Amino acid sequence: MKRRAIRYRRYVHSKWAKTKVLLSDPAIGRHIPPTKKLTAATLEEMLHQHKMVYVKPSIGAFGNGVIRVEWRPNTPQPYRYQRGLKKRQFDSFGEMSRSLLKLTSVRSYLIQQGIHLLTYRKKRFDIRVMVQKNTKGNWETTGIIGRVGDPRKVVTNVHNGGTLVPVEKLMEHYLPASRKSSFLQELRTLGVKVGQTLTNRYPGLKEIGIDVAVDNQVLPWILEVNTAPDPYIFRKLPDKRVFRKVYAYWKRHRPKRILKPLPKRYGLGIAKIRRRK
Ligand SMILES: Nc1ncnc2c1ncn2[C@@H]1O[C@H](COP(=O)(O)OP(=O)(O)OP(=O)(O)O)[C@@H](O)[C@H]1O
Ligand SMILES: [Mg+2]
Incomplete structure (x- = not known):
């Protein structure tokens, strides 16, 4: 009974569970x-192999708790990490790992190879790809938007000071005009594939927001898949048709139970309650 409930749920919070499903399809x-999964051993192995890694809560939101860890051999204090605005540097791996593992001991964390994100006006950016089930029940990529990070931070999330910019503008310097539409098409196709693969395991899903990093070879990398993506970020696009579509689909899918306003005696609108989480 419990297994069935998990299978049909609308939201999947565990990044690890979603990653495992996606890895089962070689094309994705x-x-x-x-x-x-983060352990002392995977930290040592992945950091020395990739030189830059991201450590993030398996169940996280808004970029909170995300840590960027770097190893810069042949520099003084070669081990560094940054979480929020706080940066720390260490002489040895042991010192760094003790400090970092203390921060991450309460919850379950993942460790992931860091992608060196492309930059726009010297600020890192990544891309949010919105994929929703359409009226026919098929997955459709409905919106694509860039998120430019606050330069003091290691994440691009809007809740962490990120700003929203059309992808065409962000990719201008990296793509000749002739490749722009094929790049966007590649993102759309990847989005649909991710939707289809996740629904094989979780048939209850209706919409997903994929965080995509682009490296200096212009290759897309999936950083994570959100199952409760924010539709409102697409209001920032000059092409108003995008938000209209995203919103229309979102409205149709939204679970009425959650969005019903709370009785007056609570004194708070649902929007406020949600934001306080
Ligand atoms: N492997 C990585 N390489 C480079 N940057 C990364 C990597 N993983 C995460 N980031 C940066 O950190 C941001 C937040 O990471 P992630 O999306 O995994 O967690 P989250 O935003 O807290 O989760 P949610 O989107 O569910 O709220 C990403 O948008 C990206 O800017
Ligand atoms: Mg994210």
Whole structure:
């Protein structure tokens, strides 16, 4: 009974569970940076192999708790990490790992190869790809938008100071005009494939927001898949048709039970309650 409930749920929170499902499809798996559960051993192995890794809560939101870890051999204090605005540097792996593992001991974390994101005006950016089930019940990529990170932070999330910019603008310097539409098409196709693969395991899903990093070879990497993506970010696009479609689909799918306003005696609208989480 419990298994059935998990299978049909609308939201899947565990990044690890979603990553495992996606890795089962080789066409998608080759777009996922190596990802493992965080332990002292995987930290040592992955950091020395990739030199830059991201450590993130398996169940996280808004970029909170995400840590970027770097090893810069042949520099003083070669081991560094940053979480939020806080940066720390260490002489040895042992010192760094003790400090980091203390921060991550309470919850379950993943470790992932870091992708060196492309930049726009010297700020890192990644791309949110919105994929929703359409009226026919087929997955459709309905919106694509870029998120430019706050330069003081290691994440691009809007809740962490990120700003929203059309992808065409962000990719201008990296793609000749002739390749722009094929790049966007590649993202759309990847989005649909991710939707289809996740629904094989979780048939209850209706919409997903994929965080895609692009490396300096212009290859897309899937950083994570959100199952409760924010539709409102697409209001920022000059092409108003995008938000209209995203919103229309979202409205149709939204679970009425959750969005019903709370009785007056609570004194708070649902929007406020949600934001306080
Ligand atoms: N492997 C990585 N390489 C480079 N940057 C990364 C990597 N993983 C995460 N990031 C950066 O950190 C941000 C937040 O990471 P992620 O999306 O995995 O967690 P989250 O935003 O907290 O989760 P959610 O989107 O569910 O709220 C990403 O948008 C990206 O900017
Ligand atoms: Mg995210």
